[in-house]
Amino acid sequence: MKTPTSSGKRLRFATLAALLLSLGGGGWAFVFLINSNTGLPIKWPAGGVPIHIMLGTDRELSDGSTFNASAAVAAEMWNEVLGSVRLMPIQTAGSSAQNNGRNELAFASTVYGQQFGENTVAVATGFSQGNERIESDIIFNSARTWDSYRGFVRPGINDIRRVTLHELGHLLGLDHPDEAGQSVTAVMNSRISGVDWLAPDDIEGGQSLYGPPGIPANDQFANATPVTLSEGRLTVTGHNTNATKEAGEPNHGENPGGSSVWWRWTAPAQGTMALETRGSYYDTTLGVYIGNSVSALTTIATNDDINPGIIQASSLSFTAIRNTTYHIAVDGWDRDTGGITLAFNFTPATAAVPVILSPPASVVAPQGGTATFAVTAEGAGPLSYQWSFNGTAINGATNAVYTINGVSSANAGQYRVTVSNAAGSVTSNPATLTVTTPAPPPPVTGGGGGGGGGGGSPSAWFLGALLVLTLVRLRQLRARRA
Ligand SMILES: [Zn+2]
Structure with missing residues (x-):
C-alpha cells in the first residue's frame, strides 16, 4: 500500500546525480533514486512520459543530426527495451523552469542558480511523490563543448547522445553502478566512456523498474x-x-x-x-x-x-x-x-508431528442431504482431531470423519481439521461445503393424467415455491409503497 502523504510535504526534490568527466568532481553527492521511507525505487507510473527537448536545431552536428534530434534518438533507445513506460520526445524551444510540471532537457550555465560541479557536464533533477517520479529536468552545462558522434570519446567534446542516454537513465530512476562498488560496462557509470549504447547492465536496471516490452509468460x-x-x-x-x-x-x-x-x-x-x-x-x-x-x-x-x-x-x-x-x-x-x-x-515438519496424508475434500450437498468430511493422518499416537467451521471449533467434532446430516444453507462455508499429538499439531487446508437448492418441479398440469403417486396433497416443493412467490409479492408491495 501507499504511504499517505500530507499535501504540504508531498513533493520531494532531489538532484539525482551528475555525470562527471573524471575523478574528483563532487558537488552532487546527494542521490535520492530510492524513496528512503519505503526502500523502493522512485519511478514513473505506467504510461507515457513526455520530455520537452529544448537543446536546439540550428547547428548541424558531426553525425548530421541536431541536438534535439540526437537527444530524441537516445529516448527511443530506452523505449526499445522498456515495458511499462514510454518516453515521448517533444522537440521544442525555450528555456527550462524548475517544478513547472514539464520534463525539460535544456542547456544552461547553472542548475537553477546552483553552480555545476567542476567536472560536471549535465545534471538530472527530480520531483517525486511517494514512490512516484512526477517531474524531472536534465540540464546540460552550456559552458562545455558539445557535438553528436559515436565511439571513442573525443577529448574536450561531449557527445550529446550518450550524455542524454545516461541522464535519461537518471530520469527513469537509475543510479551509477560504479559508485555502488560494481565494475560493469554501462552507460550509467558516473564517468563518460566509449560506451554510447545501452549495455546489458543498463537494460537490466531499466527493466527491473519498468519490465521488458510484452506480456509476461506467467500472466495467466x-x-x-x-x-x-x-x-x-x-x-x-x-x-x-x-x-x-x-x-x-x-x-x-x-x-x-x-x-x-x-x-x-x-x-x-x-x-x-x-x-x-x-x-x-x-x-x-x-x-x-x-x-x-x-x-x-x-x-x-x-x-x-x-x-x-x-x-x-x-x-x-x-x-x-x-x-x-x-x-x-x-x-x-x-x-x-x-x-x-x-x-x-x-x-x-519434524518427524514427530502428525502428517496429513489425505486432506478433507470440498463437498457439494443438496439442502437436507448429508455432507461428510474426512482426513487421513499419520504420526505418533494417540492422534486427536478437532474440526472447525469458518474458523470456530465445532463442539463434539473430534474424529477423523465429520458428518453433517440434514444440511442447510447455514452449513455452507469452510471446514478445516486440526490433527494433534504430543509433538504438535497440523491444520488442514480449508475444504468448502457448497449447499445446493434443487430446481423447482415442473408446473402441475390440470389433466392429472397418469401421475400416480402423490394423491391430492401438494408436494413440499410446490409449497416452497408458493412461499417464494408470496415473499416476492410482499417485496413488490413494499417496493411500491416506498
Ligand atoms: Zn549520472
Missing part, C-alpha cells in the same frame, strides 16, 4: 511458472509489467490490483512455507490459493505489506499439506508494476 493462472523446492530457500525473479487480472480472480492483499503473475508449487511434504517479495522493485501484493480454476480459488494466505505503508514488500507463511498444489499470485498495489523477487522458504 493456467500458465503459472512451476517451482520445485523440497527444503530450504529458493529465490525466483520475474515481473508483472503489462500483466492482467483474469475474470473471477480474487484480490490479492485486499487490493484490486490488476497486473498479477502466477507461480505454482506442489508440497513434497508437510511443512511451513514462507514467501516474501523483499527486493522487488515496486509495491507488491501476494496471495496463495488452492483450487484448479482462477474463478473458484480457496484463499490460504494473502498479504499486502510487511509493515503497512512502510515496508511495502509482502510476506506470508502457511502450513503446506503434502501433495497439495499451491498457486501463488504476485500483483501490485493499485496496479503498480515492475521487477519481482519472490523468495520461497520451506521447512518440512
